[in-house]
Amino acid sequence: MESPEKARLDAFFRRITAKFPIGGQVTALIITHLLQERPAFLQAMSRIAAVGAVLPKPRSIDQRTLDEVRRSHAVHDLSRELFADETRALEYLEDTAAGTDVVLLDIGGYFAPSLRTLVDKFSGRVLGVVEDTENGHQRYAALGDLPCPVISVARSPLKECEDHLVGRSIVFSTDALVRTRGDILTSRAACVIGFGKVGRAIAQTLRAHDLRVTVYDSDPVKRVQAHAQGFSTAGSCTEALRGAELVLCATGNLALRQHHFSALHNGAYVASVTSSEDELELGYLDDLYQRTAVAEELARYEVTGHYFYVLADGGAVNFVHGAAVGSYIHLVQAEILAATTALSRSGHAPGLHAMSQTDRQTIAEIWLDQFDR
Incomplete structure (x- = not known):
């Protein structure tokens, strides 16, 4: 990414984080595709939350991006097995973010199998989950009575562009x-x-x-x-x-x-x-x-x-x-940032949620002002 594009993207995320301020101290555990545009999103996330760990999806890791992210954040290996085992999942959360308020950022429902145990037994508080994909949305929906709020952006109109x-x-x-x-x-x-x-x-x-x-x-x-x-x-x-x-x-x-x-x-x-x-x-x-x-x-x-x-x-x-989809990916990333701050305010009951139409319109307006010119 060239310097002018980096500057524009940084300005976009700064406007998003200013519009959707955090409600308290939060630690984010972030499952993500570690592609070339992702450091800008992680930098934006670090302005609203302590990034406890970045867990890259194994098949979507760009090596240079991985090296860059490791200089700023803890990077841990990700597998389905880690969070499928409730004991291992709880030990991981305690080792990574003991005693803190945590938001889990997910791509694909990784936290779903152990979510009840994490919510019930973690020494801190699991404020909720932000899920990015339809696959993950279905995994959380299949749990029935969720133990915490899960904000899904999988079916957001902003994601349709992507x-x-x-x-x-x-x-x-x-x-x-x-x-x-x-x-x-x-x-x-x-x-x-x-x-x-x-x-x-x-x-x-x-x-x-x-x-x-x-x-x-x-x-x-x-x-x-x-x-x-x-x-x-x-x-x-x-x-x-x-x-x-x-x-x-x-x-x-x-x-x-x-x-x-x-x-x-x-x-x-x-x-x-x-x-x-x-x-x-x-x-x-x-x-x-x-x-x-x-x-x-x-x-x-x-x-x-x-x-x-x-x-x-x-x-x-x-x-x-590289799965490049241009600047449209930042619409979804902005909604994830907004969802993280929404969970930090503890205003959501347990269950599946979506961001409001008003919030999505705000994100779209900022994106248009920043990228459509």
């Missing part, structure tokens, strides 16, 4: 990796599993690239929406996979389970928009298929009479190329 561009970046990266085999996507039969905001953007982008697109979503309402937009739809995931030469999974909720892989078309390419453990049951393949790396970020799975390719080890394929 989601649309994420869909485009998914197709860009998929095409780039397929081309490493001397292959192209154009004119192929494609299947998009999941017709949320990102899945819809993927389907639209694939169609614009002259692919024949079939959509499957477990929600019949979304299948109707896909049908209304001119896409072919399927009544089951297995039906959607039939004949598809490209499969893009955008559910955040295990799009392809073990029995689906045998239904894949020979030579099909499979890619995901989120973590491999969230979309693809790849562990099932280890004992059945021979895996061969055929190019960077591209693996061939083969058993007698059947083969297919998995991109980026089943992780979010757009992170191979």
Whole structure:
């Protein structure tokens, strides 16, 4: 990022943190993608909260950014196992932020399995969680009666700008990796599993690239929406996979389970928009298929009479190329900052919450003034 862009971004975040002041001393534990634009967000967060630790998602770490962040913040390894074990999770929180008021910033519902124990037994107070993704939103919603407030920005209108561009970046990266085999996507039969905001953007982008697109979503309402937009739809995931030469999974909720892989078309390419453990049951393949790396970020799975390719080890394929979506990402980051300060004021009851329309409009106005000129 060049100096003028850094200055503009810093000015934007300063205006956001001034507009949404913190309500008291807070420690933030931050799960994040550690990409090139992220230090500016972390710097803004440090103006409103003590950053107890940064936990980068393993498949989205830019090494130079990691080195930079380590000079200012504690950086800890992240895994699902760490917070799936309630005892380990509590020990981690005590080691990192004992006795303080804590806000947990999440991407993907990592804290969900141990949240009740953390809220009940932590020596400080868990003021709440800020969740960034649809996958994480679903994980917290599945808990039922939440022990603390969870503010989700996953379904915010401000995130729609990012989601649309994420869909485009998914197709860009998929095409780039397929081309490493001397292959192209154009004119192929494609299947998009999941017709949320990102899945819809993927389907639209694939169609614009002259692919024949079939959509499957477990929600019949979304299948109707896909049908209304001119896409072919399927009544089951297995039906959607039939004949598809490209499969893009955008559910955040295990799009392809073990029995689906045998239904894949020979030579099909499979890619995901989120973590491999969230979309693809790849562990099932280890004992059945021979895996061969055929190019960077591209693996061939083969058993007698059947083969297919998995991109980026089943992780979010757009992170191979940095997942850049421009300044629109800062809209969501600003909402996360505002949600953190909202939790610091302890005005939310336990349960799922969203930021108000007024707050979102304020963020949008500041963004337009800062970037639309």
